[in-house]
Amino acid sequence: MKKKKSLFQLEKYLRNQWSIKHLLIFIIFILFLSLISADLKINYSNLFVDGPKYFVDIIDRMTPPDFSNLSELIFSMIETIEMAILGTVLAIFLSIPFGLLSARNITPNYFIFFIARFFVVFFRAIPEFIMAMILVIAIGFGAMPGVLALGIHTMGFLAKFYAEDIEHINKGPIEALKSSGASKRQIISFAVIPQIIPSFVANNFYILDRNIRMATMLGIVGAGGIGYELQSSFRMFEYQKVSAIIIIIFITILIIDNLSSFIRSKIK
């Protein structure tokens, strides 16, 4: 064993765990946040001075929750879930071609890739809220604009997920099939799709879960479901009904959340 350094020699190797650089980064970050707050004219002290007073007031007006029209509320909650299911199915169907065409290693040529990517990014960029507002004007009130808005917007998400999954698949099986003379379409169905099936299923459930949460809000712009009830109760200052609706939404999301993570864990 070679001769070891003494403690005195080792001291030369000591360094602080946190350096001036870390401190500077921290200070700059705090400065950055304060500049943003100043620009937005946010005064945090208001939150503690007036905030509690109004907060207590609104909580007071919201309690106790008014469940007098419970059956009606449950009916519109079910309507919301139905909208989300239809929207998700629409998104899945749309996303399969868009996902395949916007994956770099599968797309037939650059032009098609560009068009597919454009639509995927475009529809993901427009929030379903805004899409629903436009669709309500175009095709009228009801569930239809909600379903379409959810479907088209989440198509953008799913197609992006699939394209990324396809771009990261194991290339070994593709080479093996290519070497034995398989066509491009045969390769897709034998080597690409089987590899992405698990994440395909998991992503679809995630989007369903997300769409149910989003669908509760879509009614606010007139696209049906529980959000519509929430909106009208707010307009009539019926805060006790608002809290009842919030509780119903919360319980539904809690159930859906557990259900979807249970199903996803079973798949993986």
Add this chain to the structure above:
Amino acid sequence: MLKIKKLKKIFPNGVKAIREIDLNIEAGEFVTILGPSGSGKTTLLRSINGLETIDSGQILFQNQIISEKSLPNIQKKTGMIFQEFNLVNNISVINNVLSGLLHSSSRFLSMFYIFEKKQKLAALEALDTVGLLNKAYSVSNELSGGQRQRVGIARAIVKKPLLLLADEPVASLDPVASISIMNLLSEINKVFKITIICNLHQTDLALKYSDRIVGINNGIIVFNKTNKQLDQKSLKKIFN
């Protein structure tokens, strides 16, 4: 220093990892546990420092029965090194080594990677022992496999343990790095008088480095003698 009495371990899926094992380890020994993969040697090592719970039997460390209550005290006196090194790759080498001292650090300050000066000196000393002092402030994932295992060893010896458990320490390394890691373990055993129990599946390394070889097959001990007494017949018994 270590007495294992009638140890048994069955996994929930029904695999009998350890059928029944009795084993004594003396202070200062370098013992190799030799056996094919799936023979139960990893489970044996992991039950000594509480990474596996045991179904029946007893393990005594310095005449103290290993139990949930005594485990923290025993973990302070044992170090472990792993086949896949098990370093945290995105933090510096010295922070990896300091993580071997977390049991004796301030619970609060160590959350922010703040340690006492004498602990940092101990970490540097351990890095000096494994020959990586000049890499102390490198990020761990910049190191080669052999260097990573050296960091793993530094993390295990920084607490100055009495017993070092090495689970297939060279199985992920090339032959040259394997030899230098085994040489290092042998030095640590001789210079610091640290008892070493080392799992291996390579007979040549076991013969070269250990004082005693314990052959395990299918969850029972089939050979337990000095390495000079290991012949073809007993090798066949171990690896049948």
